[in-house]
């Protein structure tokens with residue numbers, strides 16, 4: 001059950017009798033809510049220092065419905081807004097001392113650039129801060145603002161994105177930049193509703209940009225925030241079923257001011273203190289009000305429903321080499337997975353393995369194909385791909401791009417295709433594949449084993 005603001009009205013009657021540490025003067029004078037302070041040079045310190053002073057707090061649970069409740073016993077603050085302020089103050093005070101320095105984050109008191117916030121949030125979907133860092137720097141150096149990004153050819157954008165995966169995001173990034181220039185004069189909208197109308201901006205990104213870049217009352221809930229809130233309230237419902245409840249609880253935590261800092265503080269708390277394993281509760285500004293810590297189950301939360309096994313798809317990639325040593329590439333269709341990216345031509349990727357005649361019939365060239373030993377494996381979000389690579393000498397065909405081996409890195413090849421390139425080069429080197437004698441064979445599955453025999457290709 002979600003805890004709402006109205007729930008707070010009945011918390012007092014069931015709070016534990018014992019008194020806890022008290023809250024110091026910084027809550028009474030609202031310093032943390034008024035202005036960010038400079039980050040101290042010191043290392044992370046014990047968060048409980050923020051929870052001492054005049055106002056006592058206790059931790060309890062509702063005796064009426066079992067819903068976890070965080071309870072503050074009021075002395076100098078009143079009602080649910082007082083409790084909310086105490087939590088927010090504790091976290092913001094911690095954030096002001098220990099915030100992470102990130103390339104897209106403005107220094108305390110500095111101006112936040114919505115372009116950098118938006119770009120970082122898109123890049124950070126499905127990957128980590130550490131992984132994004134070098135890509136972000138390269139991307140911003142190449143496209144320093146939204147106008148530069150909008151004016152760039154899509155290929156340049158895809159190329160700068162290569163390695164981050166999920167290329168639909170890069171295409172939408174480009175479309176979004178163009179929409180911001182065309183429809184908003186190059187200025188980011190500052191409200192969630194308008195941000196949501198832009199390509200590639202969903203509920204999370206709209207809330208993140210509105211809160212972080214414009215300090216609007218919005219609460220983006222990423223994996224870090226999800227974990228902190230699930231533990232703070234000891235939410236036992238497994239994810240993803242618990243997501244709506246966690247989102248609602250996160251919203252109730254949000255203070256009336258410094259909403260962007262508050263969201264980033266929650267993110268930082270999850271990334272540095274409330275980590276997936278071995279959370280450093282002794283350093284946490286919320287350690288005294290955290291229900292999961294009190295119950296000794298912090299490391300078990302959030303619970304997750306068992307994952308369905310990832311399905312496997314199979315395909316054949318054709319490493320087709322012209323007499324001058326150039327290799328055939330082509331652009332994938334705009335829609336769908338890796339849309340618009342450059343690829344080594346391949347069959348469809350399907351659940352069934354490909355028999356030799358089937359793959360030959362699908363090959364884009366007539367050639368004496370030779371299957372290279374081994375497979376290329378690549379894990380996408382929803383399936384694992386296993387590609388067998390065939391190589392063959394082919395004649396020129398203007399429908400394809402022809403790249404010398406030195407030019408391959410100039411193309412926006414997605415990670416899976418870079419694996420195909422590496423696999424082919426490791427097997428055949430930089431030389432053109434040798435001509436192979438033909439063999440007549442009946443159909444058989446080709447993806448199940450390494451070392452596939454020769455096959456004669458046909459014109460598609």
Ligand code: SF4
Nearest residue numbers: 274281284287290298
């Ligand atoms: S689990 Fe530990 S680190 Fe996480 S919110 Fe609770 S006290 Fe803080």
